[in-house]
Amino acid sequence: MRDGSETKPVVTKAGIVGWMLFDPAAQPYYTLITTFVFAPFFANRIAANPVAGQAAWGYAAGTAGIVIALLAPAMGAIADASGGRKNWIAFFSAFLVVGAAMLWFAVPGAAGAMFFALAGFILASVGVEFATVFTNAMMPDLVDRRRLGRLSGIAWAAGYVGGLLSLIVVLGLLAADPATGRTLLGIAPLFGLDPATHAGDRASGPFTALWYLALVWPLFLFTPDRPRAKPLGQAVRTGLSALAGTVRGIRAHRNTLRFLVAHMVYADGLVALFAFSGIYAASVFGWTTIELGLLGILLTITGAIGGVIGGLLDDRFGSKAVVGTALILLIVSSCAILSIDRSTVFFVFDVAPSVPGDGIFASGGERLFLALAALIGIAAGPLQASSRVIIVHVAPRERITEYFGLFALSGKLTSFMGPLAVGLVTTLFASQRIGIAVILVFFAIGGLFLAGVRVDRKLPH
Numbered sequence: 436m437r438d439g440s441e442t443k444p445v446v447t448k449a450g451i452v453g454w455m456l457f458d459p460a461a462q463p464y465y466t467l468i469t470t471f472v473f474a475p476f477f478a479n480r481i482a483a484n485p486v487a488g489q490a491a492w493g494y495a496a497g498t499a500g501i502v503i504a505l506l507a508p509a510m511g512a513i514a515d516a517s518g519g520r521k522n523w524i525a526f527f528s529a530f531l532v533v534g535a536a537m538l539w540f541a542v543p544g545a546a547g548a549m550f551f552a553l554a555g556f557i558l559a560s561v562g563v564e565f566a567t568v569f570t571n572a573m574m575p576d577l578v579d580r581r582r583l584g585r586l587s588g589i590a591w592a593a594g595y596v597g598g599l600l601s602l603i604v605v606l607g608l609l610a611a612d613p614a615t616g617r618t619l620l621g622i623a624p625l626f627g628l629d630p631a632t633h634a635g636d637r638a639s640g641p642f643t644a645l646w647y648l649a650l651v652w653p654l655f656l657f658t659p660d661r662p663r664a665k666p667l668g669q670a671v672r673t674g675l676s677a678l679a680g681t682v683r684g685i686r687a688h689r690n691t692l693r694f695l696v697a698h699m700v701y702a703d704g705l706v707a708l709f710a711f712s713g714i715y716a717a718s719v720f721g722w723t724t725i726e727l728g729l730l731g732i733l734l735t736i737t738g739a740i741g742g743v744i745g746g747l748l749d750d751r752f753g754s755k756a757v758v759g760t761a762l763i764l765l766i767v768s769s770c771a772i773l774s775i776d777r778s779t780v781f782f783v784f785d786v787a788p789s790v791p792g793d794g795i796f797a798s799g800g801e802r803l804f805l806a807l808a809a810l811i812g813i814a815a816g817p818l819q820a821s822s823r824v825i826i827v828h829v830a831p832r833e834r835i836t837e838y839f840g841l842f843a844l845s846g847k848l849t850s851f852m853g854p855l856a857v858g859l860v861t862t863l864f865a866s867q868r869i870g871i872a873v874i875l876v877f878f879a880i881g882g883l884f885l886a887g888v889r890v891d892r893k894l895p896h
Contacts, residue, residue, distance in 0.1 A: 445659060446576070446577050446578075446658075446659055447657065449653070449657040450577070450657045450658040450659055451577055451578070451586070451658075452653065452657070453653035453654040453655075453656065453657040453658040454570070454573060454574070454577055454590070454654055454658045455586075455589065455590040455593055456593070456650050456651065456653050456654060457566075457567075457570045457590075457650075457651060457654050458590045458591055458593055458594030458597065459593045459594050459596060459597025459598070459600075459650055460597065460646065460647045460649075460650035460651040461531070461563050461566070461567065461594070461647060461651075462594040462595065462597040462598035462601070463597065463598060463601040463602075463639075463642070463643040463646050463647070464531065464535065464559060464560075464563045464643050464647075465598065465709065466598030466599075466601060466602055466731055466735060467598075467601060467602065467605060467639040467640075467642070467643055468535065468538065468556065468559065468639060468640065468643055469496075469556075469560075469709060470709050470712065470713045470731060471602060471713050471727045471728055471730065471731035472602075472605060472606075472610065472636055472639040472727070472728065472731075473538055473552075473556075473636060473637075473639050473640060474492055474713055474714060475713045475714050475716075475717040475722075475727055476633055476636035476637075477491075477492060477541070477552050478492060478714045478717070478718075479717060479718075480543045480633055480636075481541055481543055481548050481549060481552050482549075485714065485717070485718045485867070486861060486862070486865060486867065488714070489711060489714050489857070489858065489861055489867060489870070490858035490859075490861055490862050491549075491553065491858075492553075492556075492711075492714070492854070492858075493707075493711075493854035493855055493857050493858030493859075493861075494854070494855065494858055495553040495556050495557055496556075496560070496706070496707075496854040497852070497854045497855040497858075498557055499556070499557045499560035499561055499564075500560075500706075500854070502557075502561050503560075503561060503564045503565065503843060504843075506565075507564070507565065507568055507840040507841075507843035508840040508841050508843075509840070510523065510565060510568065510569075510840055519660045519661055520569040520570070520572055520573055520660055520661065521569075521654075521655055521660045523565070523566075523569045524566050524569045524570055524654070524655075525655070527561070527562045527563075527565035527566040527569075528562060528566050528647070528651065529562065530558050530559065530561055530562025530563075530565070531558075531559050531562030531563045531566060531644070531647060532562070532644040532647060532648065533558060533559075533562075533644075534554075534555045534556065534557070534558030534559030534560070534561075534562055535555065535559045535640045535641065535643040535644040535647075536555070536640060536641045536644045537551050537554060537555030537558065537559075537640065538551065538552060538555045538556070538559075538637060538639070538640025538641070539551075539637050539638065539640050539641050540555075540637075541555070541637055541640075542632055542637065543632065543633060555640060559640075559643075564843060565843075567843070568839050568840055568842075568843045569839075570654070571823050571839050571842075572839045573658065573660070574586065574587065574823070574827065575827050576659070576661070577658075580827065580828070581750060582750065583749075583750075583824045583827055584745075584746050584747070584748075584749025584750040584754060584757075584820075584821065584824050585746045585747060585749070585750050586746070587746060587749070587820040587821070587823055587824050588742045588743055588744075588745050588746015588747065588749060588816075588817065588820045588821070589742070589743060589746055590820070591738075591742040591745075591746070591816050591819060591820035592738075592739040592740070592741075592742030592743045592746070592816060592820075593739075594742075595735045595736070595738040595739035595742060595812075595816060596735070596739050597646075597650065598731070598735045598738075599731075599732055599735035599736060599739070601642070601643070601646055602728055602731045602732055602735065603732065604642070605635065605638070605639050605642060605728070606618060606619040606725065606728035606729075607619050607620040607622075608620070608622070608624065608625045609624050609625060609626075609628055609634075609635040609638050609639075609642065610624065610628075610633075610635030610636050610638070610639070610728070611623070611624045611628070611630040611635055612630065612723055612725055613630045613631055613633070616630050618635070619725050619728060619729075690829055690888060690889050691829045691830060691838070693884055693887050693888050694825055694826070694829055694884075694885070694888045694890075695841055695842065696884050697881050697882075697883075697884035697885040697888060698822055698825075698826075698842065698881070699881075700877050700880045700881035700884065701762055701818070701877060701878055701880075701881025701882065701885070702819075702822070702881075703852065703877050703881075704765075704874045704875070704876075704877030704878045704881065705765070705815060705818065705819070705878075706854070707854050707856075707857055707871075707873075707874045707877070708765070708769065708811070708871075708874050709815075711854075711857055711867075711870075711871055711874075712808075712811075713727050713730070713731075714867070715867055715868075715871055716730060716804065718867055719775070719776055719867075720798075720800070720801055720804070725795070726795050726796070729795065729796075730805065730808060733805060733808060733809055733812065734808055734809070734811065734812040734815075735812070736812070737809045737810075737811075737812030737813045738812040738813070738815055738816040739816065740812075740813060740816075741761075741812060741813035741814060741815065741816035741817050742816035742817060742820055744813075744817070745757050745761070745816060745817025745818075745820055745821055746817075746820060746821075748817070749817070749820070749821045749824060753890055754821040754822070754824045754825045754828065754890055755825065755885065755888060755890045757817045757818075757821040758817070758818055758821050758822055758825070758885060759882060759885055759886070760814075760817075761814040761815070761817045761818035761821075762814075762818065762878050762881065762882040762885070763882070764810055764811075764813065764814035765811060765814045765815070765818070765878050766875060766878045766879060766882075767810075768807045768808075768810040768811050768814070769811065769874065769875055769878070770875060771803075771807050772804060772807045772808070772811075773868055773871065773872055773875075775800045775803060775804050775807075776800065776868075779800070780799065780800050780803050786798060786799035786800050822842075823839075823842070825888070825890055826838055826839060826842045828890050829888075829890065830842075856873045857870045857871060857873055857874070858870070860872075860873050
């Protein structure tokens with residue numbers, strides 16, 4: 436019921452928990468597909484060689500980013516006009532489920548393997564990003580603004596826990612080392628998954644789809660949604676008209692625009708960092724799915740810790756301080772990681788490389804890589820969780836979904852440039868290290884723009 440003011444929906448604890456479960460529901464897409472299992476498998480087993488695989492994955496990530504960048508603001512504006520968000524979440528969830536399931540058919544050496552891998556990845560990427568736009572837009576209706584940092588941080592930490600559990604399941608029960616035929620737990624993979632065809636790596640796709648379906652349903656059942664305001668056709672016209680007005684008047688909102696530009700740049704760097712970190716580690720150290728999975732476990736544990744701590748610090752010191760500190764940690768730790776190869780650390784210090792029979796993470800370079808990766812995990816969670824809190828503070832409440840669409844746009848408008856830049860520079864110099872070094876530029880420029888953003892948690896809307 437509306438009388439010129441918005442009636443806030445009644446929110447129960449079950450509703451808040453249902454909303455928080457979206458992050459762990461969606462996280463396996465990032466943990467299993469884009470970072471630690473499927474992406475390295477694609478680069479090393481589907482593509483002709485790791486350099487070509489990194490480049491092709493970058494082009495696919497860039498393609499998905501272009502689609503999201505072009506459509507997210509319009510979809511958000513339409514959702515604000517239509518009222519509800521759950522129908523949109525359900526619609527784009529189908530993209531994620533279908534795209535992830537397609538990855539099963541990327542059998543090494545089989546006809547169409549490249550198509551199923553890249554097309555499924557693009558479709559799943561579009562689905563999860565759009566579903567996230569509409570889910571994030573529900574956040575301001577759930578708790579008081581002074582508790583948004585804690586809500587977002589704990590949900591993000593729960594996402595990391597979901598990613599960790601899904602990674603343990605895949606590595607412990609499904610994905611096996613082709614050389615031994617055994618999983619991380621030392622058993623034969625379940626369901627007769629053949630290590631020779633990397634069936635466990637490919638199963639990360641349909642497993643992601645099933646995991647998502649198992650965890651996302653409480654959001655639809657318990658989390659309150661805004662009432663339907665307008666029919667779809669009218670909402671499309673109203674939403675697009677409102678978006679056009681926002682675009683025309685965006686310069687009048689310089690503070691919001693400055694933050695969107697900052698987020699556009701540093702989010703691009705983070706996307707590229709996660710997209711290529713597993714590929715880089717696999718190529719530098721020769722790590723298999725088992726080592727990459729253990730790296731993923733470390734990152735998810737530290738990410739969860741960082742998310743909780745960052746959320747508490749957000750409510751106390753503000754979102755901007757949390758994001759700025761996280762960017763500094765990412766720059767320092769990423770620079771140090773790029774100084775490592777099999778026999779050298781910090782570019783000049785020689786270390787003994789590991790040899791067959793040494794066990795996992797036996798060399799000094801590998802152990803230093805893990806320590807620095809832990810810092811990246813601690814920084815990444817707060818960076819993302821507090822960024823979505825900032826947009827709540829700087830955006831008009833009545834057009835929050837539209838601005839979360841612009842927030843997604845800012846995260847994707849140049850996101851195709853980051854992976855594409857990595858792909859192009861990698862191809863040009865035939866060097867993965869030089870290609871990934873491009874990421875540091877995005878973090879630095881994003882931090883400079885963030886420095887000029889004013890975030891006042893008491894701003895009226």
